[in-house]
Amino acid sequence: MKERNSSWGNVAKWYDRKVKMKGHFFHENSILPRITELISNLNVETLVDLGSGQGILERTINQNIRYVGLEISPELITQARKMSRSKSPQFVLEDLGKPLRKSYEKFDVAASILALQNIENYEVFFRNASQLVKKGGHLILALNHPYYRIPRSSGWEIFPGNKKQVRWVSSYLKVQKIPIVMTPGERSHSKKQITWSFHVPLSIYITQLTKNGFIVTEMQEVASPKESVGKNAKRENIAREEIPLFMILVAKKVI
Ligand SMILES: C[S@@+](CC[C@H](N)C(=O)[O-])C[C@H]1O[C@@H](n2cnc3c(N)ncnc32)[C@H](O)[C@@H]1O
Numbered sequence: 378m379k380e381r382n383s384s385w386g387n388v389a390k391w392y393d394r395k396v397k398m399k400g401h402f403f404h405e406n407s408i409l410p411r412i413t414e415l416i417s418n419l420n421v422e423t424l425v426d427l428g429s430g431q432g433i434l435e436r437t438i439n440q441n442i443r444y445v446g447l448e449i450s451p452e453l454i455t456q457a458r459k460m461s462r463s464k465s466p467q468f469v470l471e472d473l474g475k476p477l478r479k480s481y482e483k484f485d486v487a488a489s490i491l492a493l494q495n496i497e498n499y500e501v502f503f504r505n506a507s508q509l510v511k512k513g514g515h516l517i518l519a520l521n522h523p524y525y526r527i528p529r530s531s532g533w534e535i536f537p538g539n540k541k542q543v544r545w546v547s548s549y550l551k552v553q554k555i556p557i558v559m560t561p562g563e564r565s566h567s568k569k570q571i572t573w574s575f576h577v578p579l580s581i582y583i584t585q586l587t588k589n590g591f592i593v594t595e596m597q598e599v600a601s602p603k604e605s606v607g608k609n610a611k612r613e614n615i616a617r618e619e620i621p622l623f624m625i626l627v628a629k630k631v632i
Pocket residue numbers: 383384385386396427428429430431432433447448449450453471472473474475489490491492495496497
């Protein structure tokens with residue numbers, strides 16, 4: 378299996394096809410409408426996107442906001458520049474798990490859309506975020522739900538006792554580094570592409586925010602808007618409405 382660091386450069390073409398111009402299903406239906414609403418309530422002039430991928434957030438936000446995207450994959454930066462709505466898009470190569478290579482202005486908002494859990498060194502990520510946000514500014518994190526959506530350690534199941542659909546979680550408090558095969562159909566082992574996911578419990582994220590001068594001002598738990606059809610639809614839909622799969626945290630920089 379091919380692996381480099383936590384970059385998604387090895388799956389850039391696949392990811393770009395999945396996200397396209399408007400985002401994948403959960404971008405469009407769960408995450409981006411909430412992020413745009415949060416941003417519009419915060420009176421934002423400048424925004425830095427942490428782990429900007431192929432630039433979905435840049436294309437989504439109000440074009441009057443001055444935007445900088447930081448990303449480890451040159452392949453995804455190339456895609457982002459091609460699709461940008463701006464004439465002079467600012468996408469910069471940075472490994473957010475290491476101290477920043479350049480010095481940047483301080484931004485009103487740093488946003489990270491489904492990227493923090495792909496970055497191994499979360500402590501450095503939070504230090505970088507703190508360095509990039511001005512006092513009184515905000516950090517917005519869109520996450521896979523840290524408790525309910527842990528790759529390989531959570532899933533749906535029918536509970537034998539009452540036949541309800543439940544969400545099982547088998548491992549939560551430990552930090553985990555989890556390989557995800559992005560090309561499951563590929564037969565040849567050597568051609569399988571993986572990305573890395575890093576599970577970190579919520580308590581560590583909150584501690585990191587506090588250590589780096591942030592206090593949480595809002596938390597949203599977001600259920601999947603998908604709907605089942607067929608004979609198990611009722612119990613599947615009930616479970617899906619009740620168990621959130623995403624979390625959005627908003628934290629204010631107070632120091
Ligand atoms: C799931 S993708 C999300 C991308 C984008 N925010 C979106 O919503 O489409 C995760 C992104 O994090 C980037 N990434 C992984 N490790 C990184 C690091 N150490 N520094 C910066 N970006 C990183 C990957 O290359 C990938 O673009």
